[in-house]
Amino acid sequence: MTTADPAGQRIPEDAMRRLAEMKPGQKTSLFTSDLSVNEFLLVREAGFRPLGLVLGSSIYHVGFQMGRWSKNQEMDRLSQAMYHARELAMSRMEAEADVLGADGIVAVRLEIEFKEFGNDLAEFVAVGTAVKADEPGEWRNNTGKPFTSDLSGQDFWTLVQAGYAPLGMVMGTCVYHIAHQGFRQMMGNIGQNVEIPQYTEALYDARELAMSRMQAEAEQLEAEGIVGVQLLSLPHRWGGHTTEFFAIGTAVKPLRADHHIAKPQLVLPLTD
Amino acid sequence: MPKRDVRSRSPIGQARLDRFSVSGPKTSLLSVPGAVGAEAAGFTPVGDVMGSVVHQTGWAGPSTWAADQIKLLAELLYRGYATALDRLEEEATALGADGVLGIEFTITSLDDVAQEFVALGTAVRAATDRRPRRPFTTFLPGQDVGKLMQAGWVPVRVAVGVAGQAMFDKYHRPSQTRVWAGNFEVDMPTKLVTDVRAAARAEFAREIGDCGADGGIVSDMNVQAWPVHDYAVAGIATVIGTAIARFHEGRTAPTSALKILPLNRF
Numbered sequence: 001m002t003t004a005d006p007a008g009q010r011i012p013e014d015a016m017r018r019l020a021e022m023k024p025g026q027k028t029s030l031f032t033s034d035l036s037v038n039e040f041l042l043v044r045e046a047g048f049r050p051l052g053l054v055l056g057s058s059i060y061h062v063g064f065q066m067g068r069w070s071k072n073q074e075m076d077r078l079s080q081a082m083y084h085a086r087e088l089a090m091s092r093m094e095a096e097a098d099v100l101g102a103d104g105i106v107a108v109r110l111e112i113e114f115k116e117f118g119n120d121l122a123e124f125v126a127v128g129t130a131v132k133a134d135e136p137g138e139w140r141n142n143t144g145k146p147f148t149s150d151l152s153g154q155d156f157w158t159l160v161q162a163g164y165a166p167l168g169m170v171m172g173t174c175v176y177h178i179a180h181q182g183f184r185q186m187m188g189n190i191g192q193n194v195e196i197p198q199y200t201e202a203l204y205d206a207r208e209l210a211m212s213r214m215q216a217e218a219e220q221l222e223a224e225g226i227v228g229v230q231l232l233s234l235p236h237r238w239g240g241h242t243t244e245f246f247a248i249g250t251a252v253k254p255l256r257a258d259h260h261i262a263k264p265q266l267v268l269p270l271t272d
Numbered sequence: 273m274p275k276r277d278v279r280s281r282s283p284i285g286q287a288r289l290d291r292f293s294v295s296g297p298k299t300s301l302l303s304v305p306g307a308v309g310a311e312a313a314g315f316t317p318v319g320d321v322m323g324s325v326v327h328q329t330g331w332a333g334p335s336t337w338a339a340d341q342i343k344l345l346a347e348l349l350y351r352g353y354a355t356a357l358d359r360l361e362e363e364a365t366a367l368g369a370d371g372v373l374g375i376e377f378t379i380t381s382l383d384d385v386a387q388e389f390v391a392l393g394t395a396v397r398a399a400t401d402r403r404p405r406r407p408f409t410t411f412l413p414g415q416d417v418g419k420l421m422q423a424g425w426v427p428v429r430v431a432v433g434v435a436g437q438a439m440f441d442k443y444h445r446p447s448q449t450r451v452w453a454g455n456f457e458v459d460m461p462t463k464l465v466t467d468v469r470a471a472a473r474a475e476f477a478r479e480i481g482d483c484g485a486d487g488g489i490v491s492d493m494n495v496q497a498w499p500v501h502d503y504a505v506a507g508i509a510t511v512i513g514t515a516i517a518r519f520h521e522g523r524t525a526p527t528s529a530l531k532i533l534p535l536n537r538f
Contacts, residue, residue, distance in 0.1 A: 268535045
């Protein structure tokens, strides 16, 4: 890759010519992108042009809900808040991409940041890069919106190579309150290795709820499957017994019947 | 002591640059992969370059409304970046460099009233006869520049967009943020962060457009927002990145990625 390439000599020559010929204020098809260089090059190679950085944000007041001390329960008001705020950020990002005429948004990051404004205020941000395919095609999903994907540029390239297209980011959330142990149970368990059934049940149920909600979103998009799923437990600021279980992934559809990719070359890097 | 124009280089700095041009050692801040990447793109390091400036943080006065103060802070931030970068570029030009790779900015507060902006990078020279009118500058490390150049893109310059704004927020606070108030979007702060981000992004895009580049790769974007007493919200957004220009022909990207699977653990 380094010196064997006969075109290698031409590269700096052409590049320096381009720089020398550049005129300030020249009309160009300007884009901005949040991708790293690796991602940028791979997205280009997958046949997509970046159009612009797109972003949606919402500062949200997350309401308060009291969990019953000794009861396993979903905190539905908090679940709703997490859903709604993310939805707001995502739909604003999609609206920006729509204005740019994008086919999709790649490398989306969905972040939550608690702000200095107050204890219950959090900023929900969705950032990604809007892209358009070089070849026109059916890239938008069944809701007529640009596709979204939280896959990295590398994963996106591999996915398209393998004959799949992303449809949209799907997520499921469940804020769950885990019951405290009763006094008698606690005394009875002192010094013993035992399973605490209500804890196990609570964590199980909360994760199942989050995952099934994500699944439902994928069904709505008529997806074949979901890739790159992350199942996170985010404690946020609700204390030890209330946790958000958050499942997020990218729903995909097949582009063609066969899904072969070129066999990769194995390399042994000499670094760690 | 003779007074010296701050804009020109210090005698000490000049002496350091002079030593480069004779036959002194060529210094570089590139990592080993970075140096290999730069070489793949046809660049040889000529020396590390620096630009720095110390600004006093201005104060619009205690009675002035937050908006003026924020504007001042944003302006200062932008000028800090721009001045440090200009001086770095000057050093690079003095070395006869064609570009500066892997620029890193550090902003340090000096005893609360002043801020130091330092830009450090590695000046490189291309193995060609043609020279750009002014050296290109980029945050990207050598290996990224190597990859970009192989694919037909050249970095042009570092672009910085800064915007600051403050808004009255009397109506909603604190009633809207009471514990029992339920779930809802807080509209003023949302509008503030959306607006400052949009303004900073527009500035960033304008800088890229102004130099005639084709696109920009954002390397960092951040927003700081805070309440001002209990009547306003203020925020400053910064977007920094590198403008890039295309030199390969045709609309499609050259396809040359070699599919490899590294055999290390991760």
